[in-house]
Amino acid sequence: MGIEGNYILPSQNLELVEGWGMSSDAVAYVFRPSTLQGIRDVFEIARTSGRSIAFRGAGRSYGDAALNSENVVLDLTRFSRILDWNPDTGIIRVESGVTIRQLWEYILPDGWWPPVVPGTMFPTLGGCASMNIHGKNNFRVGPIGDHITEFEILLPTGELRRCSRQENPDLFYAAIGGFGMLGCFITLTIRMKKVYSGLMEVEPINTPSLDAMIRIFEERMERADYLVGWIDGVASGKNLGRGVIHEANYLKPGDDPNPAQTLRLDYQQLPDTILGLLPKSILWRFMRPFVNNAGVRFVNLAKFLSSRILDRGGKKFRQSHAAFAFLLDYVPNWKRSYGVGGLIQYQSFIPEAHAAGAFKEQLTLAQRAGFPPYLAVFKRHRRDDFLMTHGVDGYSLALDFRITKKNRRAIWALAAKLDQVVLNAGGRFYFAKDSTLSAPSVKQYLGESAVRKFRKLKEACDPDGILETNLYRRLFQSPEAADAEPVEHAR
Ligand SMILES: Cc1cc2nc3c(=O)[nH]c(=O)nc-3n(C[C@H](O)[C@H](O)[C@H](O)COP(=O)(O)OP(=O)(O)OC[C@H]3O[C@@H](n4cnc5c(N)ncnc54)[C@H](O)[C@@H]3O)c2cc1C
Incomplete structure (x- = not known):
């Protein structure tokens, strides 16, 4: 397609695009090319029409990371071919629109599993590389970027560049976690993890307090x-931070009497019905009456007490990889139970020494403001070498808040207080989950030299500055972003 002159974008491409949490959206011109030339054409269309471009994978980021109001959204989901797979070495090469689901379903029957997966199987690998996602094993294996050996990235200049730890290393360490601001991942080469069974051994552990939870994580990690x-x-009070830990371990060769069976896909699939009767697709409607302060209090108490009873039996059980990894996919569309305003997730990462104090303070602040989180998930992390990393040698706590027209302003005010706790503790944030951060906070946690290095790379890869998202404008281009004095701090 040749594009000349002042191109006017076709109105039939206008669509309403949502962040996954449904609390932010944008009207944008959406293009879904299926070839490299098609992506180059969209670059050209954007340039000649004076619009910016945001890449979008499966749109599973909670907030505005894959939105681009009144500009172009380049959807990569048709870029979804598996290009090369070697079941002897576990090295796979894929197009960037391949999803985590496609990936694990392709490799598991050969006895392999993705080394890092998020809590849902729908994201694309391009989206996962862009955010440098972490799994429930981050403390052990690092983020997905630690397992990517090479990628090809199409720069807005039109150049297709190959990057690895040896070739263009600066771009390698910045584009992974670079939230789509340096170029478009075209192909990714990733090393998989060998497994000897389709099952994991899982142990639930009831924990009466946050201190107890951290102690057990430290003992077991x-x-x-x-x-x-x-x-x-x-x-609250003496029960603040109580919960349940799940530890899961791969089975060793010989532990599973029938690996040929458990590695089959039909053994992994999540069932379509509850108790063989109720279709799971309507389950979110039954959850809706419980998505309020009183309902969550009741559900959480029931969950905590039942886990305490089970804990007495010290029960370990075996569960398929998919069931353990993608628990959040068990109820399709569960986010709809939050109502039309949707939800945000506030996830922060705090170094180990300060984690207990900071997370207790966050939980107390949220409860006192009248907004206890409706879901709270705790993970152990480790540091990594990527430029825009969210990794710390410590813990993250992800807090889900329901958003309504009435509470929106108050939740954003609460988030600003929670940010302060994170910054005081030398913590970090994660763009995949963010909706509320401000530009000064970003400069403060990333530090001056990282921001400067990232901006320099962006100027080199995207000299006309055509790559933008709503998140990028909010955090890197707002007047506050220019004014904020960056603060250097040791990580
Ligand atoms: C229920 C749920 C559970 C989750 N659990 C976890 C978890 O446990 N751990 C975790 O780390 N994350 C988790 N996430 C977040 C999710 O993994 C990330 O937001 C991931 O980036 C989503 O991938 P996507 O394909 O949907 O990308 P999108 O959300 O569409 O885009 C994400 C970013 O990637 C960029 N991008 C997309 N494709 C490309 C490309 N080809 N080239 C360059 N840039 C691109 C976009 O511009 C955007 O900045 C969860 C999300 C949900 C909804």
């Missing part, structure tokens, strides 16, 4: 493959 904590965000 040397040997556990996965650790994740659910926290009762409503419990």
Whole structure:
């Protein structure tokens, strides 16, 4: 397609695009090319029409990371071919629109599993690389970027550049986690993890307080493959931060009497009905009456007490990889139970030494403001070498807040207070989950030299500055972003 002159964008491409949490949206010109030339054409269309471009994978980021109001959204979901797979080495090469689901379903029957997955199987690998996602095993294996050996990225200049730890390393370490601001991932080469069964061994551990939860994480992280904590965000006083940890471990060769069976896909699929009767697709409607302060109090208490009863039996059980990894996919569209205003997730990352104090303070602030989180998930992390990293040697707490027309302003005010707790503790934030951060806070946690280096790389890769998202404008281009004095701090 040749494009000349002042191109006017076609109105039939106008669509309403939402952040996954449904609390932010944008009207944008959406293009869904299926070839490299098609992507180049969209670059050209944007340039000649004076619009910016945001890349979008599956749109699973909670906030505005893949939105671009009144500009172009370049949707990569048709870029979804698996290009090369070697079941002897576990190295796979994919197009960037391949989803986590496509990936695990392709490799598991050969005895492999993705080394890092998020809590849902729908994101694309381009989106995951762009945010440098972490799993429940981050403390053990690092983020997905630690397992990417090479990628090809199309720069807005039209150049297709190959990057690895040896070739263009600066771009390698900045584009992974670079939230789509340096170029478009075209292909990714990733190393998979060998598994000897389709099952994991899972152990639930009831924890009466946040201190107890942290103690158990620290004790077990040397040997556990996965650790994740659910926290009762409503419990206060001496019960503040109580919850349940799930530890999961891969089975060793010989532990599974029938790996040929458990590695089959039909063994992994999440069932379509509850108790064989109720279609799961309508389950969110039954959850809706419980998505309020009183309902969540009741559900959390029931969950905590039932786990305490089970804990007495010290029960370990075996669960498929998919069921353990993608628990959040078990109820389709569960986000709709939050109502039309949707939800935001506030996830912050705090170094280990300050984690207990900072997260107790956050939970107390939220409860006192009348907004206890309706879901709270706790994970252990480690540091990594990527420029825009959210990784710390410490913990993250992800808090889900329901958004309504009435509470929106108050939740944003609460988030600003929570930010202060994070900054005081030397913590970090994560763009995939963000809706509320301000430009000065971003400069402060990333530090001056990282922001400067990132801006320099952006100028080199995207000299006309055509790559933007709503998140980028909010955090890097607002007047506050220019004014804010960056503060250097040790990580
Ligand atoms: C229920 C749920 C659970 C989750 N659990 C976790 C979790 O456990 N851990 C975790 O880390 N995250 C988690 N996430 C967040 C999710 O993994 C990230 O937001 C991921 O980036 C989504 O991928 P996507 O394909 O939907 O990308 P999008 O959300 O569409 O885009 C994300 C970013 O990637 C950019 N982008 C997309 N494709 C490309 C490309 N080809 N080239 C360059 N840039 C691109 C976009 O511009 C945007 O900045 C969860 C999300 C949900 C909804």
